[in-house]
Amino acid sequence: MASHRRPKQPSRTRVTVLTATAAAAVALSSQAAQADPQPSKKDVKSEVDKLYEQAEQATEKYNGVKAQQDKLQKEVDGLQGQVARGQGELNELRKGIGAVASGQYRSGSLDPSVQLFLSGDPDTFLERAATLDQLSGKQAEQLRTIADKQRRLAQQRAEAAGKIQDLADTRKALGEKKDEIKGKLAKAQELLNTLTAKERAAMEAEENSRASRGNERTDLGNDVPASQRGAAALAAAQAKIGSPYVWGATGPSSFDCSGLTSWAYAQAGQSLPRTSQEQANAGSRISSQSGLKPGDLVLFYGDLHHIGLYAGNGTVLHAPKPGANVRYESINNMPFMFGVRV
Template sequence: MAAHRKPRQRSLGGHTVRTAATIALAGAAGAAGFDGTGHAEPNPTPAQVKAKVDKLYQEAEAATEKYNGAQEKATAAEQRLKALRDEAARKEARLNSAREQLGSMAAAQYRSGGLDPAMQLALSDDPDQYLDGAAFAERAGDRQSAAVARVRGQLGEIERLRGAARVQLASLKSRQAELKRHKKTITGKLEAARRLLSLLTAQERARLEAGAGSATGTRASRTSTDTRDDLPAPGSTTTAAPNSRASAAVSYAYSKLGSPYVWGATGPNAFDCSGLVLAAYRSAGVSLPRTTYAQIDAGRRVPRSELLPGDLVFFYSGITHVGIYVGDGKMIHAPNPSAPVRVAPLDEMPYAGATRVV
């Protein structure tokens, strides 16, 4: 009887291992579908990071302007709601007073009894006096009818006010929900930008920031004479502001160089792009709308070849960024969270148009 030997196991080396590894890799590649998800992507270059971050900042700024617009409308709806509620409260107070008067009339009528007027005349010891009293009662009845009509009118007015308040409340809630959506978009874009920047080394981030802030400049010290119309704005050697208000707005913008960018901020220590424009002209006694979309329509459009210091300059096809022109092809603007308020060339972004507000 032949002896049965246990088959000898072959060593996991050489050709067998290479074959197994090939099969395993092929299986992994097949599972990944050859779509690139089966292996880690290489880190982007600093230039790629900058391009992606710039795009995220632009998208965040577009969402910021939508947030600013929704905030403005929410504030208006809240103020209108308060005014409607205050008016309804005043009318309810007058209504309560009118109801008290009606109650007094009804009580007096009840106390006077309900005898038929003809019977009261027949039983009266002084018919002339009775007839005078009856005429007074008739006039009192007319006054009562008028009082009832006023109460009915007041009730209608109050119901109208309550209906308008309900509409305003619904509008306010809708704006608040819109604010939350825009805020979520903004924070998401900024967080994505932060994560991208974290892929860079400290030296690479420093180089990017140095490039972004090369035109930043320093805070300008200004004297009271610098706001005269015949003086050029700081940094401009060829063109003067057209009037004192434009000059004052430019002066304010220069005084804020180096201030941080914070979305939704309108100063005095931090700004977003339209917030800086709003604050600069507010300092000059000029009221502007809150958003870039509205600011571009707040004055007279001017061609790029005719720009003067103080003109508002807008960028991107969606009109999502704005700066204040200061002369020599430069502006002051609040760029994004990566750079503070600074002086920059107009060609830094896609130019869209300009407006002169004063």
């Protein structure tokens, strides 16, 4: 007769392992359920737009530092030129005194005043000159001129040294701003790379829908420019529709926002400061959109980091942002601050 044996019970160790495995599986399933989903096209676009705006803010700061660097470089070059010319004049003056000393030495009567000068301390000489009976009026004037020239050269050298240090600090700040801009743009590109080709195409189509890319597709109305200068600046900018936005660029083939406006007005014979914030003070302010005329500058955002040219009928012509070209766009697509008539 077959025996009926009870089934073998699982060991305590095996039960523990099975329980732990089941718990881990449940935990992983829960984590997967709670994990953030892949960012949507809308989320990516929002973040990319934010990064582009931050990059443009940094670009205008970069432009300001770059303009300061250029100014300092000119000042340093000018001071160094003055020092070089002054040193040459000083050398000629010393030659004159040296000729006097040589003549006196050959005659056996080296003037004490000249001896003292040749010791390398003309300032001390001038303090004691009144006590030297042998000093002639001409020699006194020569030595006084040399001493004055030495003092001026010392001042110019000190000023140049200070400007050179300022220039070094400015270059460092410029490099930091450049790295910040590149970092923002690289992060934006990483986000764009997470989208599918179809999603990127849809985003580009949405971006293009914000703007008209040619004169024939944009109704600028019948507004008349307030001046020939404004009209000429707007015409110059219109000739650049389709040119790419490149941070730090001032034309003629690529632009950032303030680069376009400054280039356009330069074609009209008017020099503008480099940054949007400085250009905001380049003329008379116009507080309302209704007061704008074609060719007026238009400032956007609270910190005034973006600028364009009013084109008429509620339309602005500008270099929008990285990845976009110079184009017309509704003035209402950005937070309007005020206009400026140059």
